[in-house]
Amino acid sequence: QFLYLIAPPTSATMSHRKFEQPRHGNLGFLPRKRCRHVRGRIRAFPKDDEAQKPHLTAFMAYKAGMTLIVRDLERPGSKMHKKEICEPVTIVDCPEICVVGLVGYKPTVRGLRAVSTVWAHE
Numbered sequence: 691q692f693l694y695l696i697a698p699p700t701s702a703t704m705s706h707r708k709f710e711q712p713r714h715g716n717l718g719f720l721p722r723k724r725c726r727h728v729r730g731r732i733r734a735f736p737k738d739d740e741a742q743k744p745h746l747t748a749f750m751a752y753k754a755g756m757t758l759i760v761r762d763l764e765r766p767g768s769k770m771h772k773k774e775i776c777e778p779v780t781i782v783d784c785p786e787i788c789v790v791g792l793v794g795y796k797p798t799v800r801g802l803r804a805v806s807t808v809w810a811h812e
Contacts (some may be wrong), residue, residue: 754783 791809
């Protein structure tokens, strides 16, 4: 009257979780939430060359996305020379820049210290 089913051992039927339920998404993008600041910040500047006159050393840009392009490959010796290839490219959005002032810095033991600020006139 009773039907007993005996399940096979789990090691024989199940593989590792890595193959049964793989991750969805990259852990490098965690935590998935809105940013606190709308405007980014420049974290590194190039080495200063004192021989040049003052110039713009950094420019703000945002990664807007990615797309694909089709182009002719110019690589002599390659099998794909003078043939069309498809490549991924990054789209960078650069907002307009408007200089409103200059800040002069002085090197100290604790790093750079702002000496004076000059604002632009209209």
